[in-house]
Every structure is written in structure tokens, then in C-alpha cells.
Ligand SMILES: Nc1ncnc2c1ncn2[C@@H]1O[C@H](COP(=O)(O)OP(=O)(O)OP(=O)(O)O)[C@@H](O)[C@H]1O
């Protein structure tokens with residue numbers, strides 16, 4: 020012990036000597052340059068190299084910083100003696116972290132590396148485009164120079180992969196919203212998030228089992244399809260359009276999809292997005308393995324009838340979709356859009372939205388699912404529906420007999436075999452004609468769930484009454500149960516509304532071509 024103190028004292032003595040030498044030999048203005056030089060000489064002869072991973076890289080959040088934090092938290096929980104513990108609002112998981120300026124050793128492929136969590140106070144800002152956090156945080160990785168290639172080749176990739184795994188396994192999945200409009204938080208994020216805890220699964224979803232199977236297979240193929248998408252040169256993304264009457268389970272289906280794949284959800288509120296470029300920025304800030312949802316797309320923004328509305332207004336407001344696009348600098352590529360304002364300040368265009376799902380920007384990141392929902396498919400522009408854009412159109416129907424059996428099992432614990440043949444037959448006969456949504460059926464079952472027999476009796480009564488009323492109104496039970504009133508009406512309306520030559524969008528694009536030719540002449 021005595022020897023230890025003696026060597027420490029001599030080391031301090033040497034340091035003090037060098038400091039006074041620095042003061043004697045160099046005038047104050049050269050001292051900083053001299054220190055830098057010593058530093059360089061020192062690092063040349065040192066056997067270590069250092070990597071700084073700062074939390075904020077310029078203006079963007081550094082994904083690697085978050086990944087390192089998560090990765091280290093898994094080993095810290097067992098080894099650390101002083102740790103910072105955090106629990107996000109509403110989250111069920113506690114996260115371990117290195118305290119400020121603390122350090123830890125890690126081993127990878129037999130190589131030991133050293134991590135330090137460096138936290139310093141940020142100097143008072145005179146001007147900044149957005150508020151920055153008061154603390155500057157980062158990790159410094161120290162590694163032997165001879166092992167440098169190992170870090171660059173595989174250690175960092177390993178950390179990213181491990182962090183993603185941990186995030187999926189341990190952390191709650193997140194539900195993001197852009198309800199703050201275009202404003203960013205102090206870390207530059209346009210999205211706000213809460214832990215996502217919706218209990219809907221494919222098991223609880225009342226849907227035709229065959230349809231359910233088909234959707235689950237499709238999702239599985241998508242999630243395991245990295246190689247396929249790579250091979251075929253397609254962006255690794257998929258679009259689903261869920262349409263049908265209110266209360267048929269569209270939102271429940273989205274939750275079931277997210278729970279099935281373990282993906283986060285981005286619930287995009289289109290009415291809060293003001294320009295195409297804002298839409299693109301939101302897209303850029305989403306992570307892989309996520310579902311981007313636009314609910315009630317027909318109500319969110321007037322996409323299909325934009326031209327008609329403008330033309331009806333006449334005068335300067337009578338600009339066509341194409342002209343407004345040109346003015347906003349958007350063009351067919353759906354860019355800029357900053358100038359807009361013809362829609363009460365909201366200048367997202369259909370082409371901006373199509374570009375969001377389909378264009379070059381849509382593949383920043385990967386493994387992403389787009390889901391649009393609507394109660395009125397006939398109101399959507401065919402350009403949005405064409406194949407390849409929304410890969411799967413899923414009709415969420417009124418409660419069918421197979422769906423009813425699932426609801427009876429979920430809500431009452433009643434299996435098909437528990438019901439008398441007569442009751443079963445009765446239910447089967449009236450369910451399609453009654454056109455009741457799963458939401459309505461659920462309500463009847465929830466209300467009477469203490470008395471199963473009463474619940475079933477009441478449900479049969481209501482279904483019969485509804486079916487009879489439909490017959491009276493001239494909508495008898497159809498022989499083809501796969502196509503009910505809603506679906507048929509929607510299809511008829513669509514056929515009437517969409518002109519044979521093509522959609523508004525397509526016509527506008529044609530007009531754009533004609534105008535361009537005119538200009539060239
Ligand atoms: N197919 C279904 N399976 C199980 N539950 C369902 C189904 N459809 C509706 N429900 C129940 O009804 C409620 C409303 O369903 P949901 O919000 O998913 O309907 P929606 O189609 O999204 O309606 P909207 O078009 O009004 O948004 C949910 O709480 C859910 O429990």
C-alpha cells in the first residue's frame with residue numbers, strides 16, 4: 020500500500036513538473052496549441068483509440084447513442100454498482116443506465132472494450148433553430164488500436180441488432196402520434212409516443228377464419244421476406260386498405276396486426292400535417308418494423324375532389340390540382356408543397372400522399388406497413404387504390420356466422436357445442452340478414468355476460484327483429500352472403516363515381532402532360 024501511494028505521489032510530481040514547464044516555455048497564446056500537440060503525440064504513442072457517440076448528431080438524434088444505451092442497460096443490470104434507473108410514463112419496464120460520467124467494460128469476441136458515459140453542461144445558446152437539451156450527452160468507446168477493425172466491422176452492427184432485440188422483447192411497443200402539429204420536441208422528434216397496450220389479437224378478432232388466416236399468412240410472409248424484397252428489387256413495405264361500416268373492427272385489426280408482428284404504430288393525423296414536405300419529414304422520423312396508420316382517410320383531407328372544389332370556387336381559387344402543385348413546387352413527385360394554403364392552409368396533395376406511401380422516400384427505413392382505413396371506399400381516388408399501391412384491400416364486413424361464434428366464445432365462453440341445435444340454426448339464419456356490426460353484437464353480449472342463456476336469447480331476438488325490418492324495407496336475406504348491402508352499395512357508388520377514362524388524379528396528370536406540351540410549343 021505504501022508503494023502505491025509513493026508511485027501516485029511521483030506521478031503527480033511529474034504532472035506538476037510538466038505543467039510548470041508548459042507555463043515557462045510557452046506564452047499563454049501558444050499554450051492551447053502546445054497542449055493539442057502533446058495530445059497528438061500522446062495519442063500517436065498510445066495503444067488505444069477512441070470513438071465518440073454523441074446523443075445529438077448535428078440536428079438529428081443519433082440512433083447509435085440510443086442503441087448503445089439500450090445495449091449497455093442489459094449488462095448493467097447485473098454488474099453495475101451505481102446505476103441510473105428510469106421508467107417512462109405509463110411504461111411497465113424499468114431501464115438501467117450508466118450514471119453521468121461513469122464507465123463500464125464490455126467483452127466482444129474475446130476483446131475487452133471500455134465505455135464511458137460523458138455528460139457535460141451545454142453552453143448557453145445565443146441562437147438555435149430549435150431548443151436543445153441542457154446537457155450534452157454521449158458515449159466514448161475506448162478500444163485497443165489493433166482491435167479497431169473489429170469495432171468497425173462487427174461490434175457496432177452487433178450492438179444495433181441487440182438493441183433492436185431488447186427493444187422488442189423488453190420494452191413496451193409504442194404508439195406514436197403527430198398531434199403536436201409540425202413542432203419538434205427538444206430532441207428533434209415530430210412524434211409523441213405512449214406505450215401501446217391494446218389487447219386486440221387475431222384470436223380475439225371476430226372475422227371469417229379463412230380471411231383471418233390469409234391476412235396472418237400475408238403478414239408473416241412480409242415480416243420474413245427481406246430476402247424476397249431484396250431479390251425482386253422492391254422496397255420492403257406493404258400496404259393494407261381496411262374498409263367497411265363503422266364498428267366492424269378496422270382499428271381492432273390494426274392493433275391485432277401490431278401485436279402479431281410486434282411492431283410499433285404511427286397514427287398519422289393528416290389534418291395536423293400542413294405540407295408535403297412536413298409529411299416527408301414525419302416519414303423520415305419513423306423507425307423500421309412499424310405500422311403507419313391513416314384512419315378515416317376519406318375524412319382526413321379532401322384528396323379526390325380537390326380539383327372540383329377549386330374549379331367550383333372560380334377566379335384565382337379556381338386553380339387546378341396541377342397548377343396548385345406547380346406553385347407549391349410539388350409536381351408529380353409530390354415535393355415542396357410549402358406554398359399551398361388553398362385548403363384552409365393545408366396544402367398536402369394527393370401526389371404528396373402517394374409519394375409518401377410509394378415514392379423514393381417511402382423506402383427510407385424498411386419493413387414498414389401502411390394501413391389506411393375508411394368507411395367510404397367510393398370516396399377514395401382510384402389512384403390510391405390501384406394495385407401495387409395498397410397491396411391488400413380488406414373488407415371488414417357486418418358480423419357473419421363464423422365471426423359471431425368467435426364473439427360468443429370470447430365474451431361468454433360459449434362454444435358452438437354448448438348451444439342447442441335450434442338456437443344455432445336460428446342464429447345462422449338471421450345473422451347475415453340482420454346486418455349487425457361486431458361492435459353492436461359485442462354490446463349485447465357484454466351487457467348480459469353474467470347470464471349466458473339470457474345473452475344468447477336477447478341476441479337472437481335483436482337479430483330476428485333487425486332481419487325482419489330489413490325484409491320489410493325490401494332488403495331480404497341474400498343468397499350470396501359474401502356480398503352484403505354495404506359492400507354492394509359501395510361498389511355501385513364507385514362504379515358511378517369513377518369515370519371510365521380514369522380518376523381525377525389520372526386526369527390531372529394527363530392535363531399536366533398536355534399543359535407541358537403546350538408550354539414547349
Ligand atoms: N371484428 C371484430 N372483432 C372483435 N371485436 C370487434 C370487431 N369489430 C368491432 N369490435 C369491437 O367493437 C369496438 C369498435 O371496433 P373498432 O373501433 O375496431 O371498429 P372500426 O371499424 O374501427 O370503427 P370505425 O369505422 O368507427 O373507426 C371495439 O371495441 C371492438 O372490441
Ligand SMILES: [Mg+2]
Pocket residue numbers: 269270271314392
Ligand atoms: Mg376505427
